[in-house]
Amino acid sequence: MAQKLKVPSTSRLVLEAAMSLYTSPLQQRYIAAIDFSETSGLFYDLKRQYSSIVDIICLRKESIRQMLQEKFSQSPQQQVVILGAGLDPLSLYLLENYANDISHIIEIDNGYIEEKQKIYTDILPETVPIHFSRCDITDTDLLWHKLRENGYKEALPTTIIFEGVFHYIRNEAFIQLMKLFRTTNHRNTVMMDYFLSDQEVPDGYLPAQQRVLELIETALGLSLNIHSRAVISSLLEYLDADQVKTVALHEVEKKLTGSNQLLHAPGEGLLEMVHFNI
Template sequence: MTNRLKVPSTARLVLEQAIRLYTSPLEKAYVNAIDFSEISRLSRDLTRAYPPIADTVYYRKLAVREVIRQSMDQHPVLQVLILGAGLDPLSLYLLEHYPGRTSRIVEVDNGYIEEKKKIYEEILHITGPLHFLRCDLTDTVLLEAMLKQAGYVPDEPAIIVFEGVIHYISNESFVQMMQLLVTPQQHHLGVLDFSLALEEVPDNFLVYHRNTVKVIETHLNSIPNLNTRQQIRDLVARFGRLEYFEPLCDTERKFTGTNRAFHQPGHGIVEMAVFSL
């Protein structure tokens, strides 16, 4: 691609930190279409404040992909809703690794969704059950209408990826999304990452945690939403059923056989929650 897509550092932060994850042909082609020539100040400041940031993003994404793998083992065909999709090419991963296994993939975000669609269509020539929706996730009335228009069928099992969502919206807004997507049989599976409240973080990791929150507040001019595990448990119980929590130390050990970056629950800033909905 001659003219690469230029996007703000906040939008490409996750791509910068998770770059080693994108190894397939489609993912490489997609990443090559993004302009990384300018140094991201946010990425630089986060790395200084919290050196394991790349490991946090990497293992968070591996955890999401593992949930998808397990779900695909249980269902011949699934819907996938990616809420707060950002620039992450998760749908490309799905198309490459699970061809014909998704009835539809719906990406929803309130920024850069058209630009992302353009890369998929013009650069990668992607065809398949892909839908790109520009929508504020907290506008559940519009979200419901757009999902229906994209072909989302509540009666069919779905994986719902809430990655990078609850950090920037209120818990009540998240509950409203759950209410929109809940099914009587609870046959949807949600995967959520959340930022840990300070009281959940071991003393030997608190300085990283505080520094990270400070950098985010400075660059994004907003206070991230932090939660205890009990708060997430109570939140999920409003409409869903918690299946399990997965600390990053468990994810790292699962994929590498050891703990190099994260040694105990509470290390890593974020944790994962998986729940039926």
């Protein structure tokens, strides 16, 4: 049996939380190649403080899938760039569902990207158009070089996945990053999420939200970047974003399940989704 990839529990937290979504044989082969034996203290603490954290992470990922379905039904033949790709096998999901609509996929991350590439190489045919590159996404000069090096074509419509990343960079870095993908005809689409600031959260939900964010900040030793809807609107206006659509997680749950058993109002669920053209 091949040795499994062993990474720190914090690096696979989101992957572990969203395990129920990785159901295809190909995704299962990928998951089987990662060592989950180490107990994640942060994951345990998050579930203890906020029992719905697994559902929230899954809803975030389901929302990205919903956005992708809508995008590819309208605009086939895209290239896909996944920024801060982490260990999530989103590329496998894309190939399984939209292979005919995607020219190639570029995954960018500053973590275990080579190890992830090794697993993909073991389970996928050689001809699969996925490219991997290690890069700090806030180093935009290097990022642009890495994108071009891995087949990025400016003229081709691009879907940029920016999931679970905005919390960890400053607004100025976000602006510079998004400027790389701006076009005169807004042909590129960005799909992302952001943590909500206290003013956007219902009073009854606020204590749980604050506990979760404080727990993450303490465990990772950093200050999370959280936003009001007004600030997000201002940032996207500055970028001249078009066709901006914000989606609250309770809407995602309703669309996915037909009812709201977990979330009932805007501001519940720690974060919101947004997609826009740029």
